[in-house]
Amino acid sequence: MPSKLAVDNVVSKLPGVHSARIVYDESGEMVEIHVLADITKPAKQLVRDIETAIYASTGIKIDRKIVSIAQISLDSNDEDEAVVRPYQKEEVQGYNFQLTSLETRATTRRLDITVVLDYDGKELEGSSIVDVGDDEKYMAIVESTVAAIREVIPSFRIEFIEKLEYGMTEIVMAVGSSLVNGKRKREAGARLCKKDSLNDFALVVLEIINKI
Known part of the structure; x- marks a missing residue:
């Protein structure tokens, strides 16, 4: 069986791919490709390229459904004009969660984070607490956003989230899922991170849920 690193390298080196992460189960089988x-x-052509490259290099035929793709364009020199285009594998229901506010309150020991969402006129609130010195406070924002969404969709969760470096720019990429007709449906999202903007971590979560 080829090494996991070898498969990661094959996918990462495909034209147009900036980064790839492959998730394996306990038996070593690929179960998710982000x-x-x-x-x-x-995006559909890229999925076929990934399927072909893995099969040609390893002899393993994957199910296309395990591939999640987020596409990003940096055609403009202005980061605010850059475009993120997540791959949609099928028609979506079209939830309409909107970010109303994100509030942080710091004390000497902790940071309280509260996210307020609007969902068809209904106000939803989620909160989380993190040590004030924790460098990964963005995870508390994600947790707060998920908590608010779960007031309406209890099965929703974020399965993967990571900040990536792309030149001088930071990108946050995430994968989330929820039960749809009794089956767990996954979607991916990505956003360019503006300087000192915590909102992007909440907005990438909303991008995902609004496609599920």
């Missing part, structure tokens, strides 16, 4: 790519190719 890819951040540019928009030079249609």
